[in-house]
Amino acid sequence: MKKSRQQKILEIISQYNVETQDELIEYLQKENFHVTQATVSRDIRELDLIKITTPQGVYKYTRAHSSERDRKREGGLGNAVVGAVISVDFAQNIIVLKTSPGMSDAVAVEIDRRSIPGILGCVAGDDTIIIVAADSETARHVGANMRDILSGI
Secondary structure, three states, X not given: OHHHHHHXXXXXXXXXXXXXXXXXXXXXXXXXXXXXXXXXXXXHHHOOEEEEEOOOOOEEEEEOOOXXXXXXXXXXXXXXXXXXXXXXXXXXXXXXXXXXOOOHHHHHHHHHHHOOOOEEEEEEOOOEEEEEEOOHHHHHHHHHHHHHHXXXX
């Protein structure tokens, strides 16, 4: 049941611009999947779905990783996430990422998921992420790696 439900979620988000969990629940119910918000939330996390901004300025769910090849090329960061990062700067033990508007939360979540050694945490606004590193050497190393990932795209 879970596998077929998750497959249906992937089909739905590929066919429609689904903006909210409530919308996703409605689509699933039309397909005879009776789900709770908690179930859909768990499925979204397990499927590695993120929200992106469409060219029309609305949000929609999509997969964070488009392919295994893209994952490897990006050092494990999702294509949508890497595409959202505009710049990387660092000073002392702080790394600052500038992102496309509305995307910093998705990028910060992806960074947190990676459990990068020496990263103490992230704080995300609308288009900026502050990453606190354990020390300036870690910040320099992680910041440089992020720049390398972005320049390879």
